[in-house]
Each structure stands twice: as structure tokens, then as C-alpha cells.
Amino acid sequence: MELALLIKALILGIVEGLTEFLPVSSTGHLIIVGDLLNFNDEKGKVFEIVIQFGAILGVVWDYRARVGRLITGIGSRHEQRFMLNLFIAFLPAAVAGLLLHKMITTHLFNPLTVAGALIVGGILILVIERLPLRARVNSMEDLGPLDALKIGIAQTFSLFPGVSRAGATIMGGLLSGLSRTAATEFSFLLAMPVMFAATFYELFKNRELLHAADIPLFAVGFVMSFVTALVVVKAFLKFVSRHDFTSFALYRIVFGLLVLAYFW
Structure with a gap:
């Protein structure tokens, strides 16, 4: 396998691990970086599924x-309640994803659409950060079904694409009264559950594109995504315990404008 292709796999694995759990849109970054790397x-689409699995x-x-x-x-009743909350929170996106998947992948997966979503999402984060919100739920263990x-x-x-799953759920949590x-x-x-379901669905749907010759390529991206995500998740939790999300909002806006300038 070509060294250049393995280097691309390494870069994209790092990008996925860095962005999957931050409110900056991993899908958006992968579309843009994948386009830049040709x-x-x-x-490449199947490769993205594999590295997302590494991140999760x-x-x-x-x-x-x-x-x-x-x-x-x-x-136990406590764990049953928590699992119910996860299921309730999982269900809307799962249903919408099944209904809209083809339309979204056909029409919305492009750099300019992602850039617009990055900018709009950044502005919304700035707006939400300036609302007089009061946290009434200080632990994820204590949220109720309506919050979920x-x-x-x-x-x-x-x-x-470009909105960010992490950004949407975290901002939704803040608006719902979570710390x-x-x-x-x-x-x-x-x-x-969201990413496991999406990963296995996509892998099954694209199973004819999986070849043994691509194992080194997928392995490099998978390992880099896994290791990077390990580091980022811990660092991000420490960050949010002391800071708000304004810096991520500004990054989204600046990055989105740069993407617009480059591709448009």
C-alpha cells in the first residue's frame, strides 16, 4: 500500500479523534480535510465509518x-432509569436519520453546506452562552425523561452536516437546565448507541466496498482515531468545568469563513 495513502489515513484519524466529541463537527472536518487530501x-466514505468507530x-x-x-x-431501578433516558434521547435522531439519510447524503455532504452550518452553529452557541440559564441538573445521573x-x-x-452532534446535544442540555x-x-x-447504530448500519450497507487489501489503511486510521479521542475526551471535560463554549463558537465561525473563501 502506498505510503501517501497511509499518511492520509493517519491525518484523517487524528482529525476524527480531535473533533468527534467537541462542538465543532467531526463530519464537517472530515468532508473538508478529505476534499483537501483528495x-x-x-x-474514503467507508474509511470515515471505520475511524468514527475508533473514536467511539x-x-x-x-x-x-x-x-x-x-x-x-x-x-437496579437507577440503571434502568438511566438506560431509559439514553433510549429516549437516542430515538428522535434514529428515526429522523432513517427517514432522511438518503436525502442528506445526496444533497448536503459538501464543503459549502458544511461551512454554512459551522458559521450558523457558532453564532447559535454565542447566543446560548449569553442567555441567563440556570443549571438545575448538576449530574447526568439526575436528568429526567423530559430532559432526555x-x-x-x-x-x-x-x-x-456541519452542525456537530456534540454541539447539538451539549447546547440542548444547557437549554434543558443541565450544567x-x-x-x-x-x-x-x-x-x-447513536454511533454504534450508525456505524454498523453504514458498514452493512457498504459491505461490498470492504476489502482485505485495505486493512492497513483502516487500521492506521482506526488506531489514531481511538488514541486521539482518548486524550481529547479527558481534556475536554477538564476544560468545560472551568470555561464556557465561546472559544469553540469563534473557531467554528472563523473556520467556516475560511472554508467558504477556499471553496467558493
């Missing part, structure tokens, strides 16, 4: 103790 063909396994590893409690304590539904509805907006840390941690946990 790695946006059918193989990174957060599963970071939260392995919480996931373990959820599995082993499934008989609101976050799930917010997550449906992330089906639009920054609670909204961020619930976003991490909610990513697991």
Missing part, C-alpha cells in the same frame, strides 16, 4: 467503569 471517494471505542474505554455499572446493574427528550430532539439537528459538565458527559454517553 480522499473523498467511495473508499475511545470514549467507551474512558467511560468503561460507567458502562460496566450500566451493564452489571441493569436490574429535549436533548434527543436537539440531536436531530446534527444530521445536517456544562452534566450536558457534556451525557453527550459522551449518548454518542455510544
Whole structure:
């Protein structure tokens, strides 16, 4: 396999791990960086699915103790309530995704659309950060079904490329009364069923594009995405415990404008 192709895999793996759990849109970054690297063909799309799986396994590893409690304590009322909340939050995007998937992938996956979503999303984050919100839920363990539904509805907006799944769920959490840390941690946990479902659906749908010769390519991207996500998730939690999301909003706006200037 060509060294240049492996280097592209390494770069995209790092980009995925860096952006998947930040409110900056990993899909948007992958579309743009993939376009710049000329790695946006059918193989590139399957590659993106694989590295997204690497990123989600990174957060599963970071939260392995919480996931373990959820599995082993499934008989307890507390864990059943938490799993119900995850299911409620998962459902809106799952249904909308099944209904709109073809339309979204056909018409919206392009750099200019992503740039617009980055800019609009950045402006919305700035607006939300300036609202007089009061946190009434300081732990993700304490949110109720209605809170979970609101976050799930917010997550449906992330089906639009460039919006950011993390950004939509975290902002939805803040608007629902969650603290920054609670909204961020619930976003991490909610990513697991959402991304597992999306990954296996996409891999099954594109199974004819999977070839043994591509294993080194996929392995490089997968490992880099996994390792990078491990580091980013911990660092991001520390950051949100002390800061707001204004810096991410400004980054989105500046990055979106640069993308518009480059591609338009």
C-alpha cells in the first residue's frame, strides 16, 4: 500500500479523534480535510465509518467503569432509569436519520453546506452562552425523561452536516437546565448507541466496498482515531468545568469563513 495513502489515513484519524466529541463537527472536518487530501471517494466514505468507530471505542474505554455499572446493574431501578433516558434521547435522531439519510447524503455532504452550518452553529452557541440559564441538573445521573427528550430532539439537528452532534446535544442540555459538565458527559454517553447504530448500519450497507487489501489503511486510521479521542475526551471535560463554549463558537465561525473563501 502506498505510503501517501497511509499518511492520509493517519491525518484523517487524528482529525476524527480531535473533533468527534467537541462542538465543532467531526463530519464537517472530515468532508473538508478529505476534499483537501483528495480522499473523498467511495473508499474514503467507508474509511470515515471505520475511524468514527475508533473514536467511539475511545470514549467507551474512558467511560468503561460507567458502562460496566450500566451493564452489571441493569436490574437496579437507577440503571434502568438511566438506560431509559439514553433510549429516549437516542430515538428522535434514529428515526429522523432513517427517514432522511438518503436525502442528506445526496444533497448536503459538501464543503459549502458544511461551512454554512459551522458559521450558523457558532453564532447559535454565542447566543446560548449569553442567555441567563440556570443549571438545575448538576449530574447526568439526575436528568429526567423530559430532559432526555429535549436533548434527543436537539440531536436531530446534527444530521445536517456541519452542525456537530456534540454541539447539538451539549447546547440542548444547557437549554434543558443541565450544567456544562452534566450536558457534556451525557453527550459522551449518548454518542455510544447513536454511533454504534450508525456505524454498523453504514458498514452493512457498504459491505461490498470492504476489502482485505485495505486493512492497513483502516487500521492506521482506526488506531489514531481511538488514541486521539482518548486524550481529547479527558481534556475536554477538564476544560468545560472551568470555561464556557465561546472559544469553540469563534473557531467554528472563523473556520467556516475560511472554508467558504477556499471553496467558493
